[in-house]
Amino acid sequence: MAERVLRRPGFSRRLDLAPWRRVLMVALVLLAVAAGSLATGKVPLGREQLLALLEGTHSPVRVIVLELRLPRLVLGALVGGLLALSGWLFQQIMRNALASPDILGVTSGASAAAVSYLAWLAVPLGAWGVPFAAMAGAVGAAGLIYALAWSRGVTPIRLVLTGIGVSAALGAVTTFVLAFSPLTTTLSAYVWLTGSVYGANWHDVGTLALWAVVLILPLAIKMRFAVLAALDDALATGLGVRVQRQRAVLLALAAAMAGVAIAAGGAFAFVGLIAPHLARRVSSAVGASQAVLSVLWGSLLVVCADWIARTVFLPLDLPAGIFVAALGAPFFLWLLLREAR
Amino acid sequence: MITSRHGEAGQRHAGLSRRQTLAALLALGLCPGAVLAGAPESPRVVTLFQGATDTAVALGVIPVGAVLSWQDPPVYPYLRTALAETTIVGLETQPSLEDIAVLSPTVIVASRFRHQRIAPLLSRIAPVVMLEDIYRFDTTLERMAQALTQQAQADRLMAQYRARVTMLRTRLAAHFGQAWPLTVSLIDIRADQVRSYLPGSFAGRVLSDLGFHWTETARTAHGILLKLGGVESLPALDAELFFVMRHSAGPAVRAHEQRLMTHPLWQRMRAPSTGRVYSVDPVAWSLSGGILGVFDLLDSIERQVVEARAA
Numbered sequence: 001m002a003e004r005v006l007r008r009p010g011f012s013r014r015l016d017l018a019p020w021r022r023v024l025m026v027a028l029v030l031l032a033v034a035a036g037s038l039a040t041g042k043v044p045l046g047r048e049q050l051l052a053l054l055e056g057t058h059s060p061v062r063v064i065v066l067e068l069r070l071p072r073l074v075l076g077a078l079v080g081g082l083l084a085l086s087g088w089l090f091q092q093i094m095r096n097a098l099a100s101p102d103i104l105g106v107t108s109g110a111s112a113a114a115v116s117y118l119a120w121l122a123v124p125l126g127a128w129g130v131p132f133a134a135m136a137g138a139v140g141a142a143g144l145i146y147a148l149a150w151s152r153g154v155t156p157i158r159l160v161l162t163g164i165g166v167s168a169a170l171g172a173v174t175t176f177v178l179a180f181s182p183l184t185t186t187l188s189a190y191v192w193l194t195g196s197v198y199g200a201n202w203h204d205v206g207t208l209a210l211w212a213v214v215l216i217l218p219l220a221i222k223m224r225f226a227v228l229a230a231l232d233d234a235l236a237t238g239l240g241v242r243v244q245r246q247r248a249v250l251l252a253l254a255a256a257m258a259g260v261a262i263a264a265g266g267a268f269a270f271v272g273l274i275a276p277h278l279a280r281r282v283s284s285a286v287g288a289s290q291a292v293l294s295v296l297w298g299s300l301l302v303v304c305a306d307w308i309a310r311t312v313f314l315p316l317d318l319p320a321g322i323f324v325a326a327l328g329a330p331f332f333l334w335l336l337l338r339e340a341r
Numbered sequence: 342m343i344t345s346r347h348g349e350a351g352q353r354h355a356g357l358s359r360r361q362t363l364a365a366l367l368a369l370g371l372c373p374g375a376v377l378a379g380a381p382e383s384p385r386v387v388t389l390f391q392g393a394t395d396t397a398v399a400l401g402v403i404p405v406g407a408v409l410s411w412q413d414p415p416v417y418p419y420l421r422t423a424l425a426e427t428t429i430v431g432l433e434t435q436p437s438l439e440d441i442a443v444l445s446p447t448v449i450v451a452s453r454f455r456h457q458r459i460a461p462l463l464s465r466i467a468p469v470v471m472l473e474d475i476y477r478f479d480t481t482l483e484r485m486a487q488a489l490t491q492q493a494q495a496d497r498l499m500a501q502y503r504a505r506v507t508m509l510r511t512r513l514a515a516h517f518g519q520a521w522p523l524t525v526s527l528i529d530i531r532a533d534q535v536r537s538y539l540p541g542s543f544a545g546r547v548l549s550d551l552g553f554h555w556t557e558t559a560r561t562a563h564g565i566l567l568k569l570g571g572v573e574s575l576p577a578l579d580a581e582l583f584f585v586m587r588h589s590a591g592p593a594v595r596a597h598e599q600r601l602m603t604h605p606l607w608q609r610m611r612a613p614s615t616g617r618v619y620s621v622d623p624v625a626w627s628l629s630g631g632i633l634g635v636f637d638l639l640d641s642i643e644r645q646v647v648e649a650r651a652a
Contacts, residue, residue, distance in 0.1 A: 042439040063442045067465045128457070187434060198435060199459040317435060 019289035022282050026296045030077070033300060037307040038069050042314060067201070075200035076306045076320060077299035078208045079265035080275070082257045084298020085216070087272030088279065088291055089254035092229045093247055094156045100273035101138075101258035104163030107269065108170035109141020110134040110262040115174050115189045119181030122188075130192070131263035138259030141166060146251060153244045155233075159251075195268030195321025197306055204264055211260040219253050223288050226250055230286065270325040271298050274332050281335045301328050384489050385446045389436050389463075391417070392481050392543075393450035393472070395631025398423045399482070399498055400491040406430040406444045411628050412589060419624070419637060442466050448488055476543040476565055478632050498632050505639050510552045512647045525553040526580040526612070529627065530601065532593035535569040537578055542566060544584075544626045547635055551642070556580050575606045582646075583612040586623040619645050 004015040039050060041064070049061045083101065090099040101107050117133035146154060149162040174193070178186055191198075219226065225246040228236050236243050258272060279293035305327055306320035387406035388394040394407040398420060406428045410417045415429045428444060431437035434455060441449065446467045452475045456463065463469045470488045472481055479499065486495030514521045525548055529536040537558075540549050542565040549555070558567070558577045569577065587594045601607050612618050625637035 042437050043443050060442045060445055063466055064439050067462060068438050068442065191435075199438070199462060201459075201461045201465075203461060315431060315437065317431065317437060 080302030084275030113137025142255030392630025
């Protein structure tokens with residue numbers, strides 16, 4: 001096993017190269033899918049037209065590829081990656097393979113807030129506020145769950161149970177709002193609840209990329225706590241981790257990642273749950289490489305889903321969220337079955 | 342348009358020498374675009390909501406791209422001939438941006454309510470005319486006329502509208518005599534709900550211009566429509582004359598209408614008990630959203646209300 005160890009005073013890292021080779025492989029697959037996705041769509045483009053892009057003259061083809069397909073692709077990749085990373089973190093912290101932003105109430109919080117906004121505030125204020133509402137809802141729900149689960153510190157099992165309870169209550173709020181809102185907003189609310197990257201532009205991409213950097217940097221610093229979080233509390237304490245404090249910080253990061261992703265792309269379900277498992281199938285080494293693999297799997301899922309959503313059912317351009325589960329679940333089951341044999 | 346230009350060019354050629362004629366014909370045959378480029382090009386407009394499509398046709402600018410109609414897709418029957426060459430660029434709620442880009446439009450007409458989110462992308466493709474209240478057909482007409490430099494045609498259309506309204510108002514007054522002005526309710530029956538359109542709505546504004554009066558409920562309500570809770574709230578619609586549209590031709594809507602109209606609370610209202618219930622076309626009365634729809638609406642009032650009784 002190729003292993004490098006770096007030791008400096010006050011800093012030491014052990015780097016196992018094997019899992020990173022797998023990271024590279026998944027990244028190459030993602031790149032190939034991205035290239036295919038850019039080249040296909042409602043308007044079929046020939047090879048000459050794609051090559052003409054490099055010449056840099058303003059043409060419809062250029063607009064289609066660089067202004068319509070590329071930002072949509074990048075936004076999908078960012079949304080999927082952040083959701084997957086959030087799910088991976090939740091699963092580490094909760095020590096529960098079923099933990100994910102969807103199940104723990106973060107997605108429900110964002111949904112309830114965004115749908116309420118769409119129903120009552122979108123007409124007087126404009127739809128620009130939906131991302132802010134979603135983010136506030138996600139962070140609010142996470143805070144509420146943390147507060148409710150508190151009893152001289154929080155334990156993973158209390159967090160999971162409280163999360164499921166809050167999630168169910170917020171789901172009821174969403175249904176209630178949908179039933180009472182006018183027909184016109186119901187449609188946009190459903191699209192939002194499914195998750196869609198239709199109409200993504202570079203500004204959206206820039207905003208989300210900035211958020212991603214802001215949230216991933218602290219995680220990179222805290223990565224060893226994220227790895228240790230999966231251990232028993234007593235064991236982690238024994239290793240010198242201030243368990244409650246690190247847990248709170250990691251939870252806040254995970255909730256915020258899901259929040260910004262959902263704010264940008266809508267309530268994509270399933271990515272946060274499945275991508276970390278796919279990552280574990282590919283490489284069982286716990287650590288930064290697994291986190292990166294989760295991100296890549298999340299991106300791959302959403303990018304593939306959106307590729308299918310906008311090309312297979314032409315002339316319809318469906319919300320990508322429909323296909324995340326349709327794509328991820330069979331693939332995941334196949335991996336499980338293959339392993340069992 | 343193109344054929345008439347060819348015709349003019351042909352006539353002019355008669356006065357030229359054979360060589361010039363030959364050169365001109367050759368040029369025309371090789372690259373017709375270059376020769377005809379001298380004529381002002383009409384704008385390539387893509388319309389992203391129904392009222393904009395209707396208005397563009399009214400202004401004589403056939404859209405190169407338009408969105409799918411709500412009823413009788415792809416295009417409302419009254420616009421079929423005009424839009425024979427038009428590309429359909431997807432749904433009003435989610436137009437296909439790639440198709441729009443390929444059409445290389447020079448102007449895009451969109452609605453703030455539906456297309457706010459994709460406005461940045463649309464404006465990368467072409468200048469966007471963004472309309473706020475798409476049920477105001479006159480505002481749509483005015484804004485689009487400005488963008489397409491067709492103000493003269495817009496003025497003609499509005500003058501025509503005002504003249505027709507004045508004439509129809511006189512005819513209505515004569516027709517109803519002492520009873521005029523009547524109170525009116527504009528009812529939209531859907532499979533699962535009943536809506537009442539208010540004076541500020543698309544057809545409501547035309548009915549107000551015609552001199553119809555509104556019920557207390559309609560006058561005091563805000564917005565452009567009321568949703569009725571159920572049959573118990575039918576009396577809120579009570580007026581001397583009803584225009585009723587079925588939202589779609591489906592059996593569920595017909596069954597709902599049947600249920601309502603046989604209900605004692607319906608039959609006790611003033612319009613049904615005096616036989617002043619007129620079934621109207623939802624395309625002209627609500628879905629068209631443009632001045633051509635308004636003209637159809639006026640036609641239908643003339644035909645169904647004023648002339649039917651006389652015949």
